[in-house]
Amino acid sequence: MIVGDMTTMNLCFDSLEGLSVGDALGAQFFVPGTSLDGLREGHLPSAPWPWTDDTEMACVIVAELREHGDIDQDRLAVRFAAEFEPYRGYGAGAVVLLRRIRDGASWRDVAPAAFGGTGSMGNGAAMRVAPLGAFHAGASHRAAAQAMLSAEVTHAHPEAVLGAVAVAVAAAEVGWARTTGHRPQPEELMDAVLPFLVDSRVASGIARARSLVGAGVAEAVYELGNGSQVLAFDTVPFAIWTAATWLDDYPAAIQACLEAGGDVDTTAAIVGGIVGAYAGTGPSGIPAEWRRCREPLPDGLLPTLAE
Secondary structure (H helix, E strand, O other): OEEOOEEHHHHHHHHHHHHHHHHHHHHHOOOOOOOHHHHHOOOOOOOOEOOOHHHHHHHHHHHHHHHHOOOOHHHHHHHHHHHOOHHHOOOHHHHHHHHHHHOOOOHHHHHHHHHHHOOOOEOHHHHOOHHHHHHOOOOHHHHHHHHHHHHHOOOOOHHHHHHHHHHHHHHHHHHHHHHHOOOOOHHHHHHHHHHHOOOOHHHHHHHHHHHOOOOOHHHHHHHHOOOOOOEHHHHHHHHHHHHHHOOOOHHHHHHHHHHHOOOHHHHHHHHHHHHHHHHOOOOOOOOHHHHHHEOOOOOOOOHHHOO
């Protein structure tokens, strides 16, 4: 679909660039000697920056959208399992689930059976979904429905599914805002996301995030979490707050994630995916030097962005 002077696939690609750079840079902050002060002074971690499972799974989603235009759960589950490399930082539960699918089990059986039959409420479904939301810019209901489908193949718990919905809707909203030239205020973006969420800890966290507009990072972390529990409701509200606050300043948004600590590769991936859909690679967008430092994405995935 064409929106303004871009296609939604272009927005999807920009979101993936933002997600993968945030993920790869965030992962460097688990390496001793990497400091936020150094980054702010222009001292980048040594390249290349390897990306993690956040980016690997996002690349699968983007490839599916590019080839088919929508999410088919059976096809997506098989592709997740075929592409996954455990050394990318997958959690133990994800490794077990994806190996079982790779061995022929149905995601319809293994995903709901995880964690004693509750399904995973982790942040993995949210970490990978921003490009899907950007692909559906201007169609937030479609973004929400497709995000649910993409989440359920690995995360059956409602909190995890709603975390993915929130991220996808935020990316769809900001992608549309980019095409119209309207920069939504933080409260406006969160108000656009909340109607898509039923009563849940994710929804209450985002409602709380709305009340923290203008607060500092430390206060936001205290109230919302920073992903240290690796759960959707401990991750997504902070990520939405951060993206809404620094929507037109990609470096500042990622630096806020690094300042927050916790699961920094995942918060930076979510925030990077949303902000990347809005800011792109322009002056306030994803820095070209950061993109060059990030480990290359799979060959041929982003041909229109090749440098």
